Amino acid sequence: MSKEEHFVVIGAGHAGGVAVQSLRNFGHEGRVTLIGDEATLPYERPPLSKDLLHSPNDSDFQLIRDADYYNDLNIDILLKKTAVSIDAETKLILLNNGESIHYDKLLLTTGGRPQTLDIPGSELENILTLRTIEDSRAIEANLNKGAQILVVGGGFIGLEVAASARMRGAEVIVLEANSRLMGRSLPAEASDVFLKLHAENQISVRLNQSVKKFLGKNEVHEVATISGETIKADAVIVGIGILPETNLAESAELKIDNGIVVDEYARTSNPYIFAAGDNTNHFNPMLKRHIRLEAWLNAQDQALAAARTMCSDLKAYNKVPWMWTDQFDVNLQIAGFTEKWNNFIIRGDINRRDCTGFQVEGGLIRSALSINRPRDMRVARRMISAQLPFSESELEDDDIPLRDLLKSAKSK
Template sequence: MDSSPTFVIVGAGLAGAKAAQTLREEGFDGRVILLGAEPERPYERPPLSKGLLLGTTPRRDVYVHDAGWYDANDVDLRTATRVTAIDRAARHVVLDDGERLGYDKLLLTTGSTPRRLDVPGADLDGVMYLRTLAQSDRIAEALTDQARLVVVGAGWIGLEIAAAARQHGATVTVVEVADLPLQRVLGDEVAQVFANLHRSHGVTFQFGAGIRQLRGVGRVSSVLLTDGTELAADTVVVGVGIQPDAQLAEAAGLKVDNGIVTDAQLLASDPHIYAAGDVASAYHPLLDRHIRVEHWANALNGGPAAARSMLGQQVEYARLPYFFSDQYDLGMEYSGWVAPDGYDRVVVRGAPAVADGRAPEFMAFWVSDGRVLAGMNANVWDVTDQIQALVRAGHGGRAVDLAKLADPRVPLGDLLA
């Protein structure tokens, strides 16, 4: 009888795949079972709204591992397999076909699901969401130079889709309830940069507007706004945020609060269950609070951290939140974490204005009492380490000279000297 331990990973995205890889790299020789609800093997999500929509990323490049990796590394990958329940007492997961799989350790990397638009007509053909590879394929097919696209929500995903659509020649209108894109995240000054950038590329914004109804016979043909404006549309992409896919954990009695609550070792409220990626609300020791991070880097790094924790290694997952975006000729990176009301000013280094249709080169820092809590570099490269050093110092209580922070002549490294 095989007495080697079994580690089960529920969620075959980037976090789950990287956790399985790490288990093998760290010498774990027990059974590894990786369960994914989608029919695809694990893939990365950033290309779904970037390179795949633009046609610049080959489909084969989105996968975390090549097709033969799982067999070669004795990882039991089961795609198109949904877990319906966790039996914590018996330490089993229950599959949709009724099979029960025992586990010694269980890792939940179930990710997130898009928030749905709850208005009449939301179920019409041509109304799309972006979370999966199949959905990206559908959107890509719709982005032609004849398309009339309405994007609902001016967040990161919505803006990246708008940028890709314009580069395919589609007519694009973005509807947003706030006064600017990304306003809650970035504040007015930096949000205005993104509004100007998209306008310079022909995007129309409808700010301060909600959706009353989607109209059409079978397929969407127009979008009726709450102020009575009607927008022609043959495709509507909804990007109004995502929510953690934590129902499985909640039904099993795990502590859930905007995600599966874990400690800094990514251990949930059961000594045999861990969580990582979008679905985890993990305690961050530097920030001294639980945060849930929805970005690629968290899956890339959180999965391996959880794997090491499952192996009994001393783990403190304290990476700073990090994400990136590409829109037209603007590439940016953002490091740090700050609540929308958690800063008192934004310090800008460089000129953030869009000039002659060209994206600017600048940095921005979200500051409270002289402490840098988050930083962005836009078309300025090889500064992430310095920005993250400033952010770590800021969350550790150290203030910097704000005049020097704003001065491009002062090297970022000198601010902490």
């Protein structure tokens, strides 16, 4: 690496914040610039749908690092600046203020943008999505006791917002278009646990239900559903997933397919441009195919891999996917590749919300979940990564510690 090389990171979210400090850790001595369109330094996103909605202050707002840290590493940070295009031939980034920045190597950590509903009335005020600290503050401002809150989407974010709103005393209704909550990630048995949890906390969940149109004058006041029901709403929070942010990648003529296509080293189709985080569709060596993830750990670890690659120290990103959610007093963690749960083995008591479950294929654990058992999940992730056969009967036996099963499997 030359001390004259300028490494630029576009996107000051979690992945971007991790990447710039990692570039220094892996030995880059040239210029490092981080460009972000928000007004704040990189910060932790998970509290946005949890702790920050529980209380009307920012005491749980967490910067990844403070300004002094970046200054000490001689990292230039450009906030409230939006990159609008990339000329890959000249290696120039055009900003929204007309300024151009030259790079030698470029990392895109632009994340994703919330999906919205393109239906009548969607332009009304108080129809909100959640991605940034400002989004979280806007939602929190509506969570008054007795407020009528409608959440569209029964996935992780939607249910976390619903739980937070209910804990603030709001009246909450959740509309989910599919037949199960968190249906893309959970087996039916676990989905039922969360349906009951929200019902116990006086949240009305309507499955197989979606919005036909929003009603109101300037602000939304009612929501009409496809079944003909009209629901009063002081605010609507739409949590139906995100779309990978690929506009800049398209301007650079990178390969796009459900995100920016990268290999296990975070390399794009251009040898001088790299990508990491929610905006990527990355090759997973364990699966031997590309996958796109929307998770905190993926943003962090893929950013580390990208920084390492940019510093010419190749190490494949080959981590087991992992994510978690906290809703009321229940902690759910999921690891692995959760496309299907057709051989779901449970240890513990799922009805008491105290269990660990496994999806087993050909003796190998493909995915795992834990409900209020975080210690089990730490071992389960290692069991998935080991790619060793396990006895289904022993996995089900709650009297045998998982760490003993893993130790035994490794010794064979």
